[in-house]
Amino acid sequence: MKKCNLARDCLMLLFGAVALFLFCLVPPVQAAGADAQHLGVASCAGSTCHGATSPTADTNVQLNEYVTWVRRDKHAKAYEILLSDTSKRIARNLGIGEAHSAKICLDCHADNPAADKRSPSFQISEGVGCEGCHGGAQNWLSSHTSAPPHSDNVAKGMIATDDPVVRAGLCLSCHFGNKDKFVTHRMMGAGHPRMSFELDTFTQLQPAHFIVDEDYRKRKGAITGIKLWAVGQAVMAREHMAALADGKRNRDGLFPEFVLFDCHSCHTPMSNKNWRPRSNGVRIPGMPHVNDSSLVMLQVLTKVIDPALGRAVAAKTRALHSNGSASMGQLAAAASDLRALTDQMVVKFAANSFDGDVMKAMLKGLVQAGQDGEYSDYADAEQAAMAIDTLIAAMRAEKTVSEAQLQKLTKSLDAIYAATAKDEAYQAGRFNAALAGVRTALGG
Ligand code: HEC
Ligand code: HEC
Ligand code: HEC
Ligand code: HEC
Structure with missing residues (x-):
């Protein structure tokens, strides 16, 4: 061991103090x-x-x-x-x-x-x-051209678009909104189109200006579609619940902020007469309800990969709906609880590898949710369709189902998309019939 050198140690201490001081100064x-x-x-x-x-x-x-x-x-x-x-x-x-x-x-x-x-x-x-x-x-333009490790660019302020959690937050800042920018129901009423988002589907829809090949994976790691989907759902729910829990954003004068509720729970013709209860009892006739499309997806997902968390999500979602008809304060409290659960989910999903059995169980869970009446709303069916698409694509990529099964699954997917093509013409019965095809293809 080297002998203690007081002068050197003092110098080190001084360096340490200066570094700490600088660290505190630099944001x-x-x-x-x-x-x-x-x-x-x-x-x-x-x-x-x-x-x-x-x-x-x-x-x-x-x-x-x-x-x-x-x-x-x-x-x-x-x-x-x-x-x-x-x-x-x-x-x-x-x-x-x-x-x-x-x-x-x-x-x-x-x-x-x-x-x-x-x-x-x-x-x-x-x-x-x-x-x-x-x-x-500004801080990375000149240095990033020499192809430094991606982390160097990120340290200089480049956004880590390759990180699913960061990417979800980025896309959703505009495709849902956040505390700084938001499409309110007033904007919808003025003529802004209805918005919906799913991270994997929208990543596919945006014309890709990058290729995920061997070289990409070496530089940035492997990001699967199913992980993008899962993380995207958790971040979407997080942003939605944050808005519901925020007293400044969850109401507009006398009324709650309608954009956080299910659009079609108000916007359907009176002659429809197709109100049905859900098997979990969370629907009240004549009451608008919170758009729970991400929460329904998260229930299916957590039920498979972490049943205890799944039960917590289901219980809190029920509280959200039943408290929702009691008072804004209770609604905000339930949303706040769910918001906390989404943090756990983001960490869990980012670390999960979603193997073949998990995918199959999730696909079955999505079909079962339809039988349980979860897709009575268009928004839920729309998310379920995109989720099923993501899962089938993942199964194709990883060859976890046979070619014959894949053909049947793809055919059912066409029927599922046909049943969700027009929001105002949506019928849960037709959608569930299309889902039955998925169950048959998976063998019961
Ligand atoms: C709507 C968001 C968005 C816009 C706009 C956008 N990008 Fe990207 N870009 C992404 C995402 C998402 C990725 C993939 C994740 C990653 O590798 O970071 C990506 C990846 C990249 C990559 C990395 C490819 C690799 O192999 O590592 C480059 C280079 C790039 N973009 C350049 C551009 C340029 C230049 C423009 C403007 C002409 C642009 N991007 C506009 C979202 C965007
Ligand atoms: C700064 C805001 C902003 C961000 C960030 C952003 N988008 Fe967009 N995106 C928009 C707007 C606005 C449009 C509509 C443009 C139009 O129709 O002219 C759009 C359109 C799209 C569309 C086309 C949708 C359609 O109906 O054809 C896709 C796909 C899309 N975005 C994906 C993404 C993804 C994936 C990300 C994250 C990597 C992302 N966007 C990030 C604002 C944003
Ligand atoms: C929180 C972000 C956000 C705000 C605020 C916002 N928009 Fe949009 N807007 C979007 C996104 C995202 C889309 C694309 C939706 C999609 O296709 O999924 C869009 C789509 C549109 C479209 C349809 C585009 C097309 O290709 O058909 C119009 C028109 C539009 N916005 C106008 C406006 C106007 C005008 C305002 C200001 C009053 C506004 N938007 C404010 C995010 C926003
Ligand atoms: C709690 C009930 C409720 C919910 C939920 C709701 N709306 Fe509305 N919406 C209304 C009412 C009330 C009006 C005003 C009708 C009028 O002006 O006659 C309206 C008006 C509109 C209009 C204007 C229609 C017109 O005649 O010009 C649009 C578009 C619209 N909403 C879209 C949406 C979208 C998109 C969502 C979901 C994100 C949504 N609404 C959720 C109650 C609701």
């Missing part, structure tokens, strides 16, 4: 990213950068990301849509001036950093550009 990583300047799409789209016309073979990334985005990705048109007649009507109905200069629209239809975080080359009209998802590039 955490994500905040450093949030503080960065946004440079605009042009700074990414150079022909030797991400603006190649076709994928490049000898680099880690394709380098034609700009072309994919500008030609095929709806995010590139997100600002333009604010100039449309529909947007003009929404803005007029809300009395907010022009949609394309209203902060409440720009916050989701563009990358919209504060004025002092925009470099001269930044243009709001680019819509949801690269930095809208990858974060302001």
Whole structure:
């Protein structure tokens, strides 16, 4: 062992103290990213950068990301849509001036950093550009081109879009909203389209400007569709419950904030006369109810991978519905309890590998939920359809079912999508009949 050296130890101590002091001064990583300047799409789209016309073979990334985005990705048109007649009507109905200069629209239809975080080359009209998802590039633009480990870029403020939890929070900040930006029922009433989201499906729907191959997995790890689905559901429920528990967001004057409730529990023709109880007794005739589509998915999932957690989610969901008809305070309390459970779920799902047996049990659980009357609402059926799609795709990729079974499953999936094609024409009976095909394909 080396002899104690007082002078050196003092020096080390001094270094330690200075480092600690600096550490306290420097804000955490994500905040450093949030503080960065946004440079605009042009700074990414150079022909030797991400603006190649076709994928490049000898680099880690394709380098034609700009072309994919500008030609095929709806995010590139997100600002333009604010100039449309529909947007003009929404803005007029809300009395907010022009949609394309209203902060409440720009916050989701563009990358919209504060004025002092925009470099001269930044243009709001680019819509949801690269930095809208990858974060302001000021601190990593020059260093990321030498292909450092992804973690180095993230440490400089690049958003970790490869992390399912981070990605879910990012997409949902616009596809559901958060405490800073939100589509309220007033906006819906003014003409904004109804929104729904599922992380795996929307990841598939967004024209991919990245390829998950061997090289990608080596750099960023393996992220399966089913993990994206599971984490996405938990984060969606977390954001929904956070809004319900937040006194500022859960009401609008005399009424609760209707956007957090099931749209079709109010918006159906009176002549329908198709109200049915649910087997778990959580539906009350003539009462609007909270949109529980993510919670129903999470019940099915947790029942398979952690039955005790599954029972807790089911019990709290029942409390949410029954308290919901008692008072706003009780509704907010139940939402707050569920919000806490979603934190546990996010950690559990991010660490789970979802093997073949788990997938099969989940698929069966999704069908059973239909038999139990859980899909009486369109929103629940819509989520179930996307979940079944994700599971079948995973089974195909991992070859956990036979080719004959796959063919039958794919046919049932077509029937399931047909039964959910139009929200206002939705009939639970037809949807459940389509689900029966999945059960048969799985063998009982
Ligand atoms: C919380 C985020 C958010 C806010 C706030 C928001 N939007 Fe949207 N908007 C979206 C998303 C996400 C979509 C796409 C939904 C989908 O297709 O699933 C969308 C879709 C639309 C569409 C339909 C686009 C199409 O291709 O048909 C219009 C029009 C629109 N929004 C206008 C507005 C206007 C005007 C405002 C301001 C009053 C506004 N939005 C505020 C997130 C938002
Ligand atoms: C709507 C969100 C979104 C927008 C807009 C977006 N990206 Fe991405 N990008 C992603 C996601 C999600 C991934 C995949 C996860 C990951 O690898 O980080 C990704 C991955 C990438 C990758 C990494 C590929 C790899 O193999 O590691 C590059 C490079 C990239 N994007 C560049 C761009 C550029 C350039 C633009 C603008 C022209 C852009 N992105 C716009 C969400 C977005
Ligand atoms: C800054 C806000 C924002 C973020 C972040 C965002 N989106 Fe979007 N997204 C929008 C808006 C606005 C639209 C509608 C654009 C339009 O129709 O013109 C949209 C449209 C889409 C569409 C097309 C939907 C349709 O009906 O065709 C997909 C798919 C999509 N987003 C997926 C994603 C995914 C996946 C992520 C996360 C990686 C993500 N988005 C992140 C705002 C956002
Ligand atoms: C608690 C009941 C309730 C819920 C839940 C509800 N709404 Fe509404 N909605 C109303 C009422 C009341 C009006 C106003 C009707 C009027 O102006 O005549 C309305 C109006 C609307 C309108 C305007 C219709 C028109 O005639 O122009 C749209 C669009 C709309 N809602 C969409 C939605 C969406 C999307 C959801 C779910 C995210 C939803 N609503 C949830 C009660 C509800």
